[in-house]
Amino acid sequence: MRVRFEGEEIEVEAGQTVAGVLLSKGIRSWRTTRGADRPRGLFCGIGVCFDCLVRVNGVPDVRACQRVVADGDDIRTQTGVELPS
């Protein structure tokens, strides 16, 4: 299975979460905060804190720790807050 992160292809295994995939590639941050533009990545890891938000297939505010990857997913970093288009 393959997904893309910021356009770059990554080999993944079925059942991995987006956060799992990114961490396994050494990527620790994939979002910036709304006010101070600070880096954010995995924090609680159980879907509660909404810190690890990421854009998947154009949909913002996806929790990277909860989203299990699907073949061909287009994963993008998120800047501050984004509205669904």
Place this chain on the structure above:
Amino acid sequence: MVRIDAADVVVIGAGIIGAACAEALSAAGLRVLVLDRGAPAGGTTAGGEGNVLVSDKAPGPELDLAVASRRRWPELLESLRGELGDELVQVEWEPKGGLVVATDEDAVGPLRILAEAQREAGVEAVDTTAEAARAMEPHLAEDVHAAVHYPEDAQLQPVLATTALLAAVRARGGEVRGGTEVHGLVLDAAGTVGGVRLGDGTVSCGAVVNACGPWAGHFSVTVGAPIEVLPRRGAVLVTAPLPPVVVRRKVYAADYAAAVATPHVDLQVSAVVESTATGAVLIGSSRQRVGFDESLEVEVLRRLARSAIRLFPVLAGVPVMRTYGGFRPYTPDHLPVIGEDPRFPGLWHASGHEGAGIGLAPATGRLVADLMCGRQPEVDPFRFRVDRPEVIAEVRT
């Protein structure tokens, strides 16, 4: 910290109403002890949205109190900043205005009639076309029929506001004590209040204020002076943070006032949508009379979500982070109970503000202080009196 064993006034309940009463009483020079069986600002005050509204009230005593309170909030915050410094008085005060929206044709007439009556009562209420409303709130649904803009509506963070009021009480020599339940009143032979009984002794005082919110009815029964205050449950959805342009004002559906006014026990849902300083959007409002049952009901959450999407379709694609809820203190005639209990001189009640306690708090505190100190009150207290037939619940004891 100073531990007070005698006070001029003991306020029971450290929510926004108890805190506002304690603030006003301590400003009048009285030594105040605030007690709460839990943590300060941990009950109804923490379960709401921080509404400071004049838009949702028809002309009458509650609107008079709301107008006085709306005027008072910014003055009070300003004077507290002077007294305590900016750090302790950051309450996310936002005079953002309200927009009440008619989502169907039938709602337009009653909305305009209410606005006209409110204008006559001195409220700023601007009749607004659907187009103008959408210019103010670009994400508003395209098929709304009309709106009324209320520039005076405002919002604050109720837990922070309560904390600031209680900080003032402490700074003036009072004390705030959490985790302390009051088991009864100390009465003299004539039935006059002389203190409160705690688990570990008594505190003597000249007056007691029952500011227990939705538990004010329970407390009043405990001390043998029953008043009719009942819990009315509500739930709120919290979205993930959104850009500040999505929801700019307090936006709610025109059927909100009717949902508040209904005496029905079963579920009432009417959309109330607003953003907060963190960017999260709060979605209310639901009303149920289910006692103090806290169990989560998915159907309530579903209906809240649907009603909010009706106003702001963009919310359909936005995740809900969490939900919370609480109990409003409800009285059968939808008016707060503010004043001295004629059955027990020295026992005062300040409760029954339903969903409007945050907005009504400063004027309520001032009214209690004015009446207790024998000053001329700004708002006529008669309709809030304890011994009105809807509230004195002696039939139920």
